[in-house]
Amino acid sequence: MKHLLTTKELTRDEAELILDVTEQMAEAVTGREVPKLPALRGRTVVNLFFEDSTRTRTSFETAAKRLSADVVNFAAKTSSVNKGESLRDTALTLQAMGADAVVIRHPAAGAPQRLTEWIDGAVLNAGDGTHAHPTQALLDAYTMKQRLGAVEGRTVAIVGDILHSRVARSNVWLLSKLGANVRLVGPPTLLPKDIGDWPVEVEYDLDASLKDVDAIMMLRVQRERMHAAFFPTANEYARLYGLDERRLALLPDHAIVMHPGPMNRGMEIAATVADSPRATITEQVTNGVWVRMAVLYLLLT
Ligand code: NCD
Known part of the structure; x- marks a missing residue:
């Protein structure tokens, strides 16, 4: 597994592995004075959000930081996307800066899949149109x-x-x-x-x-x-x-x-x-951090 684009393409074993690692992540950081693991130290995770988000974006950011990754937040609303830059050129820019993982939310179904053609790192789908999350x-x-x-x-x-x-x-x-x-x-x-x-x-x-x-x-x-x-x-x-x-x-x-x-x-x-x-509802939010830690960990190590 190099990217996480849909659940349809996951095998049952892969899904169960993610859920097992999720539990390990929860156990590893819950109740700790410093709820942080060194696993992704030195790696960069870019949050590339072309649609509004509260939970998903902050959850990916929290998850990446709890694994000690550096996080760059890109919000399309204040970027050169407003100057007409294409998704491909935005992707090539992030690629040139050496993103290890790009988390993308986009109104067009299939945008994360396209991104995999331009980015060497892992692509994680944070919601594409009505297609997948x-x-x-x-x-x-x-x-x-x-x-x-x-x-x-x-x-x-x-x-x-x-x-x-x-x-x-x-x-x-x-x-x-x-x-x-x-x-x-x-x-x-x-x-x-x-x-x-x-x-x-x-x-x-x-x-x-x-x-x-x-x-x-x-x-x-x-x-x-x-x-x-x-x-x-x-x-x-x-x-x-x-x-x-x-x-x-x-x-x-x-x-x-x-x-x-x-x-x-x-x-x-x-x-x-x-x-x-x-x-x-609030447990789901907390669990979202563990799940995203597990997925980032599995894709980047
Ligand atoms: C959902 C989404 O964006 O798909 N929110 C989320 O990520 N938890 C659902 C929604 O917008 O209603």
């Missing part, structure tokens, strides 16, 4: 493993705007590869048309799909990717597909509530549900 799926799988004991045999409902969600796509491939049953729930307008060959069940009625679920993953409605109206109103969406207290009570007692962030409280998830002990 592999480290998010890996941190979700790790969170399930921790909270539910395993991924194998567990039932996961991914709810909401599947159509525009790279998180959903990466989770479909990863979780099914690890032996989970994956159920997609959402309005027909927000389910992709090409679901035919995906290893999933599809359900339109949220209430009817809750009783046997071990983990429910709520997705944000990604209005920035919508160029048409996909549902009548926000209230109507929340009524049909929002996770509120009433629906929380329909889930088995052991079921966990996941969300990749950023949340729209009151829309796909009620504020009280997001803050309830059933929710793993």
Whole structure:
């Protein structure tokens, strides 16, 4: 493995190795006075973000720093991209400065793959269009493993705007590869048309799909990717597909509530549900650092 572009291309063994190393990373730094390992001392990780991000960018930065790498943050909004520089020329510039790894988020599906043609170092996909977001799926799988004991045999409902969600796509491939049953729930307008060959069940009625679920993953409605109206109103969406207290009570007692962030409280998830002990949202963020440490470590050493 030289790059991490999608979860679809990972073998089950590779995915399990990443999750095992994730656990080792968590154990190696948790509770330590200086939560840092020397593994990537002298190496440079560039964060190349062409789309907004809070968690993913800071998480990759934290992960790289905890492995003692140097981190360069490139934000497209303040770069020569605004002067018309192409992705290729941006990549060649980073290559000329000797980046050991480039973490890229880009609105175009396939941009990370293109980058591998111009960069000698490792390319890590931090989200490309609606296509893939592999480290998010890996941190979700790790969170399930921790909270539910395993991924194998567990039932996961991914709810909401599947159509525009790279998180959903990466989770479909990863979780099914690890032996989970994956159920997609959402309005027909927000389910992709090409679901035919995906290893999933599809359900339109949220209430009817809750009783046997071990983990429910709520997705944000990604209005920035919508160029048409996909549902009548926000209230109507929340009524049909929002996770509120009433629906929380329909889930088995052991079921966990996941969300990749950023949340729209009151829309796909009620504020009280997001803050309830059933929710793993902040744990997912913490686990994201361990997962990214594991991936950087495996690709760069
Ligand atoms: C997601 C993304 O950017 O794909 N956020 C994240 O990385 N945790 C989901 C979203 O934007 O809704």
